[in-house]
Amino acid sequence: xxxxxxxxxxxxxxxxxxIDAALRTFSRKGFSQSTTKDIAKEAGVTDGLIYHYFQSxxxxxxxxxxxxxxxxxxxxxxxxxxxxxxxxxxxxxYFHSLFRSLHEQQDLIVMCFGEAQxxxxxxxxxxxxxxxxxxxxxxxxxxxxxxxxHDLLIAIRNIQTAMVLYFLMTDRFADNETDRNxxxxxxxxxxxxxxx
Amino acid sequence: xxxxxxxxxxxxxxxxxxIDAALRTFSRKGFSQSTTKDIAKEAGVTDGLIYHYFQSxxxxxxxxxxxxxxxxxxxxxxxxxxxxxxxxxxxxxYFHSLFRSLHEQQDLIVMCFGEAQxxxxxxxxxxxxxxxxxxxxxxxxxxxxxxxxHDLLIAIRNIQTAMVLYFLMTDRFADNETDRNxxxxxxxxxxxxxxx
Amino acid sequence: xxxxxxxxxxxxxxxxxxIDAALRTFSRKGFSQSTTKDIAKEAGVTDGLIYHYFQSxxxxxxxxxxxxxxxxxxxxxxxxxxxxxxxxxxxxxYFHSLFRSLHEQQDLIVMCFGEAQxxxxxxxxxxxxxxxxxxxxxxxxxxxxxxxxHDLLIAIRNIQTAMVLYFLMTDRFADNETDRNxxxxxxxxxxxxxxx
Amino acid sequence: xxxxxxxxxxxxxxxxxxIDAALRTFSRKGFSQSTTKDIAKEAGVTDGLIYHYFQSxxxxxxxxxxxxxxxxxxxxxxxxxxxxxxxxxxxxxYFHSLFRSLHEQQDLIVMCFGEAQxxxxxxxxxxxxxxxxxxxxxxxxxxxxxxxxHDLLIAIRNIQTAMVLYFLMTDRFADNETDRNxxxxxxxxxxxxxxx
DNA sequence: GATGAATGAGTATTCATTCAT
DNA sequence: TATGAATGAATACTCATTCAT
Numbered sequence: 001x002x003x004x005x006x007x008x009x010x011x012x013x014x015x016x017x018x019i020d021a022a023l024r025t026f027s028r029k030g031f032s033q034s035t036t037k038d039i040a041k042e043a044g045v046t047d048g049l050i051y052h053y054f055q056s057x058x059x060x061x062x063x064x065x066x067x068x069x070x071x072x073x074x075x076x077x078x079x080x081x082x083x084x085x086x087x088x089x090x091x092x093x094y095f096h097s098l099f100r101s102l103h104e105q106q107d108l109i110v111m112c113f114g115e116a117q118x119x120x121x122x123x124x125x126x127x128x129x130x131x132x133x134x135x136x137x138x139x140x141x142x143x144x145x146x147x148x149x150h151d152l153l154i155a156i157r158n159i160q161t162a163m164v165l166y167f168l169m170t171d172r173f174a175d176n177e178t179d180r181n182x183x184x185x186x187x188x189x190x191x192x193x194x195x196x
Numbered sequence: 197x198x199x200x201x202x203x204x205x206x207x208x209x210x211x212x213x214x215i216d217a218a219l220r221t222f223s224r225k226g227f228s229q230s231t232t233k234d235i236a237k238e239a240g241v242t243d244g245l246i247y248h249y250f251q252s253x254x255x256x257x258x259x260x261x262x263x264x265x266x267x268x269x270x271x272x273x274x275x276x277x278x279x280x281x282x283x284x285x286x287x288x289x290y291f292h293s294l295f296r297s298l299h300e301q302q303d304l305i306v307m308c309f310g311e312a313q314x315x316x317x318x319x320x321x322x323x324x325x326x327x328x329x330x331x332x333x334x335x336x337x338x339x340x341x342x343x344x345x346h347d348l349l350i351a352i353r354n355i356q357t358a359m360v361l362y363f364l365m366t367d368r369f370a371d372n373e374t375d376r377n378x379x380x381x382x383x384x385x386x387x388x389x390x391x392x
Numbered sequence: 393x394x395x396x397x398x399x400x401x402x403x404x405x406x407x408x409x410x411i412d413a414a415l416r417t418f419s420r421k422g423f424s425q426s427t428t429k430d431i432a433k434e435a436g437v438t439d440g441l442i443y444h445y446f447q448s449x450x451x452x453x454x455x456x457x458x459x460x461x462x463x464x465x466x467x468x469x470x471x472x473x474x475x476x477x478x479x480x481x482x483x484x485x486y487f488h489s490l491f492r493s494l495h496e497q498q499d500l501i502v503m504c505f506g507e508a509q510x511x512x513x514x515x516x517x518x519x520x521x522x523x524x525x526x527x528x529x530x531x532x533x534x535x536x537x538x539x540x541x542h543d544l545l546i547a548i549r550n551i552q553t554a555m556v557l558y559f560l561m562t563d564r565f566a567d568n569e570t571d572r573n574x575x576x577x578x579x580x581x582x583x584x585x586x587x588x
Numbered sequence: 589x590x591x592x593x594x595x596x597x598x599x600x601x602x603x604x605x606x607i608d609a610a611l612r613t614f615s616r617k618g619f620s621q622s623t624t625k626d627i628a629k630e631a632g633v634t635d636g637l638i639y640h641y642f643q644s645x646x647x648x649x650x651x652x653x654x655x656x657x658x659x660x661x662x663x664x665x666x667x668x669x670x671x672x673x674x675x676x677x678x679x680x681x682y683f684h685s686l687f688r689s690l691h692e693q694q695d696l697i698v699m700c701f702g703e704a705q706x707x708x709x710x711x712x713x714x715x716x717x718x719x720x721x722x723x724x725x726x727x728x729x730x731x732x733x734x735x736x737x738h739d740l741l742i743a744i745r746n747i748q749t750a751m752v753l754y755f756l757m758t759d760r761f762a763d764n765e766t767d768r769n770x771x772x773x774x775x776x777x778x779x780x781x782x783x784x
Numbered sequence: 785g786a787t788g789a790a791t792g793a794g795t796a797t798t799c800a801t802t803c804a805t
Numbered sequence: 806t807a808t809g810a811a812t813g814a815a816t817a818c819t820c821a822t823t824c825a826t
Contacts, residue, residue: 011785030314032228035820046787051822110313117310117364118226127365154382161361162354168313169323186350194386203805207810232796242812247797249810399826403789422706424620428817438791443818445789502705509702509756510618519757546774553753554746560705561715578742582782599806623799634808639801 015053017043019067022060027107030114031061061115065125068108071132073101078140087144087195091188094137095163099180102167113168133160145195155194159187211249213239215263218256223303226310227257257311261321264304267328269297274336283340283391287384290333291359295376298363309364329356341391351390355383407445409435411459414452419499422506423453453507453514460500462521463528465493470532479536479587483580486529487555491572494559505560525552537587547586551579603641605631607655610648615695618702619649649703653713656696659720661689666728675732675783679776682725683751687768690755701756721748733783743782747775 021043025034036057040047054060077097081090102109116123134157141152171180217239221230232253236243250256273293277286298305312319330353337348367376413435417426428449432439446452469489473482494501508515526549533544563572609631613622624645628635642648665685669678690697704711722745729740759768 007785014785028314030226030228032226033314036822037820047821048788048823049786051824052785057821114310114313117306118224118229123365130365150378151382151386154379155386157362158355158358158383158386162358165357165361166353169319169326182346183350186347187354190347190351190354190390193389193392196389203808203810210810231794233794243796244798244813245811247799253796399787399789406789420706422618422620424618425706427815429815439817440792440819441790443820449817506702506705509698510616510621515757522757542770543774543778546771547778549754550750550775550778551746554750557749557753558745561711561718574738575742578739579746582739582743582746585781585784586778588781595806602806624801625799635800636802636809637807639803640806645800 014043014045014049016067018045018050018053019060019063023064023068023107023111026061026064026115027111031057031111031119061122064108064111065122068105070101070105070108070129071136073104074098074133074136078136081140088188088192091191092184094140095184095188098160098163099167099171099184102164103172106172109164109168110172130157130161141195147195152195155191159191163187210239210241210245212263214241214246214249215256215259219260219264219303219307222257222260222311223307227253227307227315257318260304260307261318264301266297266301266304266325267332269300270294270329270332274332277336284384284388287387288380290336291380291384294356294359295363295367295380298360299368302368305360305364306368326353326357337391343391348391351387355387359383406435406437406441408459410437410442410445411452411455415456415460415499415503418453418456418507419503423449423503423511456500456503457514457517460497462493462497462500463524465496466490466525466528470528473532480580480584483583484576486532487576487580490552490555491559491563491576494556495564498564501556501560502564522549522553533587539587544587547583551583551586555579599641602631602633602637604655606633606638606641607648607651611652611656611695611699614649614652614703615699619645619699619707649710652696652699653710656693658689658693658696658717659724661692662686662721662724666724669728676776676780679779680772682728683772683776686748686751687755687759687772690752691760694760697752697756698760718745718749729783735783740783743779747779747782751775 018039022034022039025038025042028034029038034057036050037047039057039060040050050057050060054063074094074097077094081093112122112126112129116126134153137156137160138153141147141156142149145152147155166183171183174180214235218230218235221234221238224230225234230253232246233243235253235256236246246253246256250259270290270293273290277289308318308322308325312322330349333352333356334349337343337352338345341348343351362379367379370376410431414426414431417430417434420426421430426449428442429439431449431452432442442449442452446455466486466489469486473485504514504518504521508518526545529548529552530545533539533548534541537544539547558575563575566572606627610622610627613626613630616622617626622645624638625635627645627648628638638645638648642651662682662685665682669681700710700714700717704714722741725744725748726737726741729744730737733740735743754771759771762768
């Protein structure tokens with residue numbers, strides 16, 4: 001019984017190692033330029049094993065998307081917000097954790113943006129995440145500002161997508177955090193103007 | 197002499213047909229999933245001819261980027277702006293033409309965003325276009341609003357990248373223009389608040 | 393353990409079959425006119441398998457050269473020479489085994505001579521074999537004849553290269569062994585005159 | 589009429605330029621690795637023109653073999669031999685001009701040896717040349733030495749093929765002429781022993 | 785569960801050859 | 806005579822996938 005469980009655990013670990021290896025590889029090279037050999041090597045297993053755990057290379061893609069979710073940590077950040085603090089302070093904290101989150105899941109983000117352009121399944125998934133991200137912040141802001149729902153949604157969507165693109169094109173290649181701090185500070189200030 | 201020119205013209209036309217076919221194919225399937233056979237078929241020529249005009253498949257990518265430029269039409273729109281009209285009106289006109297421009301060059305945009313994630317050459321190119329787009333609108337707005345340069349640049353960057361992402365993820369799949377009109381109207385209104 | 397070894401043995405056998413098939417094909421058609429498809433077919437495997445065992449078609453060429461060596465059997469013949477017998481007899485025996493050796497490794501010889509003309513790596517290899525062949529016979533003859541080293545080396549080189557060329561151009565297409573016997577007998581007689 | 593002739597002359601010149609370019613290219617890369625594009629470029633004409641003068645790439649090979657012959661100059665050398673001089677001197681002169689001849693027609697020789705291994709037409713041609721070369725020297729030597737015909741033929745064949753191979757493998761890559769001079773001197777001395 | 789040998793369809797690229805101009 | 810655009814079959818090599826062990 002114990003051995004059985006042990007074995008199952010080891011199997012699960014191998015499966016996870018494969019998913020993570022696939023994510024890293026897809027992120028680096030893009031889905032179709034990543035070979036199953038690449039992934040197996042990255043995971044430290046032999047070629048054929050992928051097909052013991054997954055039906056196909058594409059199946060690995062779905063497994064990645066099922067395993068990871070971008071928004072958990074952000075929800076937690078919002079839950080722990082200090083209601084005594086100013087909105088400006090809290091939004092700054094929130095966007096900083098958004099950037100942290102993006103950094104931690106850089107591979108996933110990069111892969112999703114790359115694939116979304118010509119893979120409608122990935123795109124729908126990405127759309128869902130964006131919508132949920134908007135709803136998350138909306139749920140927090142709605143009771144705290146006097147802005148019409150429709151306007152608020154668009155404002156949130158715009159600031160967040162702009163930030164994601166800033167991350168993708170600039171921030172992730174930058175060494176220093178000064179630029180990011182300035183960027184967030186300015187963006188928050190401007191966002192507050194919109195919320196007035 | 198005339199015959200010579202005629203033949204050369206026809207050759208140039210074929211070359212252009214190949215570039216356009218490649219753009220459409222890359223946009224639809226992504227660069228690495230597009231086969232040279234696909235491209236040749238799309239252009240209505242045989243496989244080998246690609247290599248009469250281009251050194252490699254990647255060479256076709258550069259030829260596309262060399263041929264097309266996103267920002268010409270936007271510059272013209274800004275040049276023709278009515279200085280008597282309100283800023284709100286002019287910005288609305290400008291962003292509408294941005295969307296029109298994105299639609300016209302949809303294939304190019306989609307391809308660039310898809311490739312930029314794991315092709316640093318394409319990414320640098322895309323960065324350049326984004327920067328130039330920001331400078332374009334900045335040159336127009338700087339003398340008309342009282343906002344510190346750094347702030348203005350970030351505001352412009354944010355609104356424009358948000359719009360491009362809205363185009364990529366939503367607008368280009370939508371049938372009706374109502375959503376877009378509303379989106380632009382709201383975004384412009386919020387952008388004006390930032391500029392105050 | 394045994395099963396593992398069995399499988400590995402089978403794999404090694406396949407690899408060797410590929411090397412031999414490549415040798416036969418290169419010899420028949422020349423390196424660059426031999427297709428990987430030809431080789432795979434000759435080996436009785438599918439196209440792709442070549443690249444499981446070898447990095448490239450050229451890699452197969454090196455594998456051939458690594459596997460085969462022309463001179464082993466000749467060394468053995470020299471070792472077993474009867475010191476009681478006359479030099480003429482022993483040389484005749486030696487040259488006969490040279491021809492036998494050339495016949496046995498006909499494919500390799502033909503391929504090497506064909507490729508050496510425009511592949512400097514192969515040429516260097518062939519030069520090495522020729523030099524070693526000269527040294528082999530020199531080591532045997534030096535203590536047995538009174539000829540200056542330099543002269544002896546040239547005499548050996550000349551007789552042996554002449555024989556190889558006779559093999560390549562004439563002998564390998566001939567049916568009867570009479571011509572060869574006469575050729576060897578005459579050549580040995582003339583070689584002995586040189587050694588006096 | 590004159591213009592016609594002029595044009596014909598120019599055409600002949602172009603054809604010859606193509607043959608020479610093909611010889612150089614075949615010699616450098618081997619027949620099948622030489623492309624018609626290579627040859628056209630080397631000749632300074634456009635791709636298609638080859639097929640105005642020749643039926644195929646192989647046709648160019650035959651044109652080369654038809655145009656060039658190795659033995660003319662050697663015949664002349666033999667004709668001009670000084671009958672007062674010693675045999676050793678005359679043979680030395682002869683073999684020196686053999687090497688000069690080989691050098692002058694290096695491209696042709698290299699190409700023929702490379703192709704002969706897997707192209708029986710070329711091989712037959714090469715055999716013919718070797719046989720004629722043997723007969724040439726035999727005609728000169730027969731009345732001057734007392735050796736049985738069969739023996740003399742083999743002696744001549746051996747020394748000459750050995751020299752050709754020495755040229756192919758060593759001499760043509762050497763800078764200094766000292767080695768060659770020594771080689772010829774020694775070989776002649778040994779050859780004279782055979783002729784005794 | 786894990787290995788890696790084997791498959792075979794697919795892919796970028798090459799190249800001899802043709803032909804309209 | 807000369808050009809070079811166009812063809813299309815061929816080729817080295819890749820890679821997702823299967824499967825016997």
